[in-house]
Amino acid sequence: MFDIRVFYLECKTLARSGYDVALVIRHARDEVIDGVRVCALPNPANRLSRMTLLSARAFARALRENAALYHFHDPELLPVGLVLRCLGKRVIYDVHEDVPRDVLEKEWIPRGLRRVAARAIEFFENWIARRMSRLVVVTPHILNRFVKIGCAAVDVRNYPMLAELHCPDVAWVEKEKAVCYVGSISGFRGLFEMVDAIKRTDGRLLLAGSFSPPGHRELAAARPGWKRVDELGQLSRSEVRRTLRRSMAGLAVTHPNPNLVNALLVKIFEYMAASIPVIASNFPVWKEIVEGNECGLCVDPLNPREIADSIQWVFDHPAEAQRMGANGRKAVEARYNWESESAKLLSTYTELIAAGPAHR
Numbered sequence: 001m002f003d004i005r006v007f008y009l010e011c012k013t014l015a016r017s018g019y020d021v022a023l024v025i026r027h028a029r030d031e032v033i034d035g036v037r038v039c040a041l042p043n044p045a046n047r048l049s050r051m052t053l054l055s056a057r058a059f060a061r062a063l064r065e066n067a068a069l070y071h072f073h074d075p076e077l078l079p080v081g082l083v084l085r086c087l088g089k090r091v092i093y094d095v096h097e098d099v100p101r102d103v104l105e106k107e108w109i110p111r112g113l114r115r116v117a118a119r120a121i122e123f124f125e126n127w128i129a130r131r132m133s134r135l136v137v138v139t140p141h142i143l144n145r146f147v148k149i150g151c152a153a154v155d156v157r158n159y160p161m162l163a164e165l166h167c168p169d170v171a172w173v174e175k176e177k178a179v180c181y182v183g184s185i186s187g188f189r190g191l192f193e194m195v196d197a198i199k200r201t202d203g204r205l206l207l208a209g210s211f212s213p214p215g216h217r218e219l220a221a222a223r224p225g226w227k228r229v230d231e232l233g234q235l236s237r238s239e240v241r242r243t244l245r246r247s248m249a250g251l252a253v254t255h256p257n258p259n260l261v262n263a264l265l266v267k268i269f270e271y272m273a274a275s276i277p278v279i280a281s282n283f284p285v286w287k288e289i290v291e292g293n294e295c296g297l298c299v300d301p302l303n304p305r306e307i308a309d310s311i312q313w314v315f316d317h318p319a320e321a322q323r324m325g326a327n328g329r330k331a332v333e334a335r336y337n338w339e340s341e342s343a344k345l346l347s348t349y350t351e352l353i354a355a356g357p358a359h360r
Helices: 004-016 047-065 075-086 099-103 111-129 140-147 191-199 215-221 224-228 237-246 266-273 284-290 304-316 318-334 338-354
Strands: 022-026 031-033 036-041 070-072 091-095 134-137 153-155 178-182 204-208 229-233 249-252 278-281 296-299
Touching: 004 022, 004 036, 004 091, 004 338, 022 047, 036 047, 047 075, 070 075, 075 091, 075 111, 091 111, 099 111, 134 140, 134 338, 140 153, 153 338, 178 237, 178 266, 191 204, 191 215, 191 224, 191 304, 204 224, 204 237, 224 229, 237 266, 249 266, 249 304, 266 278, 266 284, 266 318, 278 284, 278 304, 284 296, 296 304, 304 318
Parallel strands: 022 036, 070 091, 091 134, 134 153, 178 204, 178 249, 204 229, 249 278, 278 296
Antiparallel strands: 031 036
16 A cells, blocks of 8 residues: 555645656556556565665666656655755655654664664754755644754645545444544554453444554454454555444544654544544644544543543444534645645645756
8 A cells, every 4th residue: 555645645646736756666566556657666675675775776766767856755765865965956855754753662773772873863864854955744843843953844744635535425323333543553553552442332443554563463352352343454545435434433542652742643634534533642732633623532542441431422422423523524624634735745846846957
């Protein structure tokens, strides 16, 4: 499944706007999908191969395109972006997360080395970021971080497309007594709390996505609440829509991870776009969105009982839940939609390309 931001939002928007878009990614073969030329790279054998050999192949393939503008997303490609700038290319670095804070949670890095690694990565990322033609970032929090060090940056947020997940023809009485979670599945994203919580209700949990790490599935399946879980696996975008259509609420009960408390999770806005209430972690940024628009409930993500009480409340109060879902949809139509955000992306492209040849 292609990354939602990279392919479905940015690449397809640029292609529809008349740009010749080449997406260099790991894929089975070269092909054109929805107007986007997919340039295939092989899957790496391991993490070291991904960070070295695959990056070199990505650079060589991208350079062959001789593009007017290069736009990369993976922080592992920062050296590639720097080399492209040294070759006189215009380059955008798209920042999806606060990378140094994310490093603090990486289990594969020894705990005693994480702070040292985070500082080193922040210095390295900042040094290269200042040399990019432009930064495109996903949240105001990340925008402020880079603006403070003198980077030219714009925030283009991961809001949903208005039409993609809209379910105007579904009657609330036709919904199942179920809540859903759609996305990457792991412990810090609330997997175990969701499984424990659904056991305390009289409904079901529709669980969609892939497990990371895979071993978390076995740990979750051993819990009593797993009997109330429908495991859906990795879904296509049309299957995501059908899952949201079935559900009475969507869950986003991520733990207070330093890299996520200020994030704007796309799943929150997708639930809102589908007119279902959101049950979300009680982080200040998320409370402002969910409670501020009266489109759901905020809970302590580490408290399965509190999560369960909110789920059961939705089941027991369908009229109020439907009203919350409608409020969320109205907020998406008024503010939280890709149609408004994409204008900033297109403006950035127009500005950079119109500036003429880049300088070394």
